Amino acid sequence: MQEAMINKAKQLLADGTVNRVMGWKRGEFVYDITPAVFETAEEIDADFVCDDFTAANVSKYLVKESRKEGKILAFLKPCDTYSFNQLVKEHRIVRENVYVVGIPGGPKLDAEKIKAKGITGILCVKNENGTLKIDTLYGEETMPYYEAILGKCETCKSRKHVVYDELIGEEGEVITAEDSGRFDMVEKLENMTAQERYDFWREQLSKCIRCNACRNVCPACTCENCVFDNPASGISNKAAADSFEENMFHIIRAFHVAGRCTDCGECSRVCPQNIPLHLLNRKFIKDINAFYGEYQAGEDTTSRAPLNNYDKDDCEPSIVHERGVE
Amino acid sequence: MSDKLKEQILRSSGSNVLKCMRCGKCSATCPSYDEMEYHPHQFVYMVEKGDIEKLMSSDSLYKCLTCFACVDRCPRGVEPAKVVEAVRLAAVRRQGNNHLVPTDIPGMLDDDLPQQAIVTAFRKYTK
Amino acid sequence: MQVNENTNFEPVIVAFCCNWCSYAGADLSGTNRLNYPTNVKIIRVPCSCRVNPMFILRAFQRGADGVILCGCHPGDCHYTSGNYFTRRRITLLYSMLDFLGIERDRTRLEWVSAAEGAKFAATMQEFTDAVRKLGPNRRLEDLRCRKQ
Amino acid sequence: MQRIGVFVCHCGTNIAATVDVKAVAEALGHEPGVVISREYQYMCSESGQNLVKDAIREHNLTGVVICSCSPRMHENTFRKAAAAAGLNPYLVEIANIREQCSWIHKDIASATEKAVILGKAAVAKVHLNAPLIAGESPVVKRALVIGGGIAGIQTALDIAEAGFDVDIVEKQPTIGGKMAQIDKTFPTLDCAACILTPKMVEASQNEKIHIYSFSEVTDVKGFVGNFTVTIKRKARYVDETKCTGCGLCTEKCPMKKVPNEFNMGLDNRTAIYIPFAQAVPKVATIDPNYCMMMKTGKCGVCSKVCSVGAIDYKQEDKFIEEKYGAIVVATGFNPINLDKYDEFAYNQCADVVTSLELERLMNAAGPNGGTLLRPSDKTHPHTIVFVQCVGSRCDDEKGKPYCSKICCMYTAKHAMLIREKYPDTEVYVFYIDVRTPGKNFDEFYRRAVEQYNVHYIKGMVGKVTPKSDGKIDVQASDLIANEQLHINADMVVLAAAIEPDKTARPLATMLTTQMDTNDFFTEAHPKLRPVESATAGIFLSGACQGPKDIPETVAQGSAAAAKAIGLLCKNSITCNPCVAHSNELMCNGCSACEKVCPYGAITYQDKEFRMPDRTTAIRRVASVNPAVCQGCGACTVACPSGAMDLNGFSNSQIMAEVDAICK
């Protein structure tokens, strides 16, 4: 796969279709891969990588990159194409300036999950028939492959590219909510008592260090000036000085991306404290699907976002009181 | 006393007599009208005034068939039959457990009524 | 649900009312001298769709124990569609607050027309009672703002 | 530094009886920025306003808070006062301590405490108020009148008289409305047609008036001074421009068994019809539900007999779009449906009729040519019972809670006319109250009793039973005699309650005006602005606002016209400056605001900006057209970056109020 991508990139650079390539650059270890823009074939040969750890969603970089001179080649995984499309819809990405090559998606691996097993000194990771063989400073370790799969890939919503100029590999299918199980955890929480839910979220959100990684990686958060950075907004803050602000930040952030969040899962991937932030977004997605009909942000560039739309027969907020557990 | 009684009647009837606009449709519709000394609209009005004793001692109480025609027809939702019923209940309650006193019995005796029925009634309706 | 034992607890209730229907409805309950608790303080907004979720959270932060939002009945919005957007936004917001374990009875959305003075008063009474029963807002309060 | 003045109104005892106004003024005087805090008996009075004006000048105030009645009442009064004293009117805030405080609370201590908090919230808000300057938008010099009854006709004539173009949209094939169906009018007993039809003709001949008959309003966009209205011209299958109204087609039409709406279904008309002789426009209309040609494709008689070739079976509904500066609603009323009042046997007996049906029965152009005959057997009725308040003054579940207002008078009229024409007829009127507040009204009613010997009986009919002999047993109570009566009647006439026309509710939604729970349009102020709706540029004429008799309807129609003329006279109107605005530096150009704007007030532009990193970039940013924006604020919440804010109700102002209240 990596080989095919490198060849494609070099070809498009050579024939002048694009003048830059958005991809991933290898790092010091097997897993510390950085999104990068390549300008020459030499750079690509030297550092371009696409493997089990190239999980980062590069579509947000295209907001800036698509406004530069010339066309850029972007390799997008299925999930990334949803983010890309949503950004096109919101006029954030200049579509004409991006040459999209769809590439197969995950599942990608999560180094944190390997480390959480107590495996340290990781030098090399290989998947052999469902078993991960890990070379470490302390000898070889093994663990089941599926236990190292990145959280967002465990509940993959689609293997289909919603936008591309060209495709490498075969096109996949959209995965139903039942098959992906992506709302299972939300449902589990919904079925808890209010006190249990409160306790769950207090435990999670109290870990928040307000590093803003979730916001800054989020492809839906592309505001010129975020309300949390804008003292005039009345809600700006730099550190969650108390539990209210922890809640406030995450509620408002989830609300601002509600109906726009494609469920790419980057927020949870990058959270240094492993807070399952995607659950907040998924809660909104689940509610929107249930109340206003199935809606997948980023699926197209024309439909009206559910929060910018209405139906005269929409349910009343009292529905919240009527269902689930208090 | 009558205030308390009025309150009790209003509570047990669940009716708001103040809603009455004195149209008389209840009485217009009442099948027992001619049997009554006090008519449905009067029940409502007299309860409102607190003039309840007259109603309590009137036979009209027992003429109401509880057919609910007045309840159905009343444009204001006053529900006169429920007011009548409430007055009736108040009267029954006042009697206490002794619904039949021995002195009443001779008057009831006649050829058609079996003596056993009277004895049974006396046992049943007396404390 | 915890029931507040401190009967002296007087909840702070913020009511956002749209100028055209609910605020007029509130005025009407005043004109008709329909009593409702003093706990309720009304903030006038042009339309219920002006109410940002931020304002609702802000109220809880600053010491509100309950927040109620009132607007024109669906279909009667002075601005045609404002309350339809409100309905979606607020449904999702309340659902999210519920998801985070915040007591459901602290938030409410009610449609009150300019003619429904009695409904306004009754709704405020009911809502205040419900919030009073819940006791002070603890799950979504900012301790820094707690009255000393 | 802000210099804020606080003015607390006693409103006589309205506020002062439950709120310690002195304490409120004292407490607010300590708020930051407040330099003067006063209380006064009546702030809205001239001397009260002078107090405010003097303080503005003397203390060079930068903001004013009035603690008084609802801002819906006097906000404008105080804004004007401030402007007169040189302060921008939008630097005035009202704390509503009457409707939302003194009138609803009884305990002085807690009401005072609340009043102080409301005052503090207003002070906190006024700290952040910015002076606003209202823009102007042009006025389209054309009015629309919806409904062509006497109310609509009167309004249209008056507007046209003032020199403005006016269109009437009438859903029926002819204008005229209910008045055209009425025989005589009270209390003068002159013929309704004689006074109405000249007005109809006048309307049709006035070159400033354009009548869209058989048409309906389907969409309304825009705002005061600049409404865009879509009118559906329903297909009448007759070319209006060609039809001369000769009536030959209606004579020749073979389909003669169509219930005649104009005569309340008491007789029949043809499938192609002209509702009545004096119809305006006098144009035939084909009823496609009955027309043989339309249903089976076989007939075409009308087409053959029409000498001008006006018949067009293929005609379709047409939609036209017009611009108007003002809209007058005159949708009128209808008698209620009597299905649920079984006791009156309306559906079981043809001789139980409504009062409007009686009008037709007695009308010379009616089914019986003016002779009063029983609908069942066309015999002369000797005993007629009138029942008042059928469905009026009821509990919510039983009918309409209001008094229909006109029934007492028209029943007296009917009773009198019958006794006049048929002295051998006994007329009984069962009433709850006889309500005759109007000029010459009670005299009229007394004439019915004293001069015409109509039997007025205080009491209500409980049961109407049609009998096998064709008679009707009317069981009723006579409350004065304290007895139950049975009257052996020939006819029963029910004074059915009236209700707003069914088209009013969807129309109100289109117009974004309010209605009360009975679907009557709500006026902007029950006493002071009775012909205006709360929505600027929308006026109310006739019974759509509440039950009315003809003189009142005409008076209100003229009043609505006067209001509309007042608007149309202006070349432009001052816009509401409390509109949204976009901070272009923060705008992402994502289009969310545009999607929720009901007025299409938001557009996008690519603009060049100097970015924080010293580069320049072309960015797509939103801009709001202040003349089109109505200030709902939907966009401000849709905007994730907070670039959209609303003048007069800014994020910071509302949050300041929240803070002050929760403190």
Added chain:
Amino acid sequence: MLRIPVAKSDELFAAIASQQTLYLPADRKDGQAEYRKWEEGVKLSSRLNTVRSAKDFFFPQTENLAEFRMEGKKIEVIDIRKESEDFVIFGVRACDARSFTILDKVYLVDPVDTFYQTRREHGTVVTMACTRPAETCFCQTFGIDPTEPEGDVSCWSDGSYYYFRANTDKGQKFLDSLSSLLEDGDTAALEETKAKTKEILSKLPLAKVSTENFGGDKLNEYFRSEKWGELSESCLGCGTCTFVCPTCQCYDIRDFDTGHGIQRFRCWDSCMYSDFTKMAHGNPRLTQLERFRQRFMHKLVYFPANNNGEFGCVGCGRCLSKCPISMNIVKVMKALEEK
């Protein structure tokens, strides 16, 4: 050397906790470790490091400085400082222990930060020598020996025993207070463990990372380097690296209106943020490139320039594993060194 069997660690912790508050790294459900207040049942984590560093104890993320109250036209300033309690942080790794020295150079020099100073005075640092360094470790680069950690008390484990050595008077007092639990014992097994660790240390992938090309004299060479553009290109501008960093010491001071007064507090700030050091005139570092450069120049050039060659990094490796896009100081150093 004084030692206690690992099996008796609960007794040890209980004894410490009976005298002062004890914090130690404990495992979280998600497989990461965090400092937690010890109470019955809390176990010492075997992880190499906590997500948040130990600097929180001396320089917390948010901290109230003062309160103001306004009454009419008067403003009252309220000193909200309270008497601090003594506390012990147990199990601090060598890298974090060194970070305190770096923070001291910022906060204990004139003008002394009294909030920081008070905490330092009341805290006793008990370090724990590393035995299983990770691939992300490069503390050796900064002259730290993880088998010989600093702190008031150094602690080692050979799997069976914890060994203690006091380095300061405070540390000595701490050990004295535990004398009834501690016994003297030989350190042969410990030396063996240390030797094994040293062997691993030499094999670490980042063992060769060196500071020789960095220091106060490199300002002109690196400030204008063309590499910054490429390096910062993917930076998201989040604050993860700075907030998990044990040596980042920047903060912002803000006022919070509580409705009944003003709370003046400080909170961590990040040079990665667009409003970092924003002043009345605007922001001195307008692009992410400048902000990104600031962070690494500070650690590798400016800090040693002002502190006798000491670098502002301790090689703990947190930023290497936590950066959302895996850009970090090692990559920056290597890139800058490339000619």
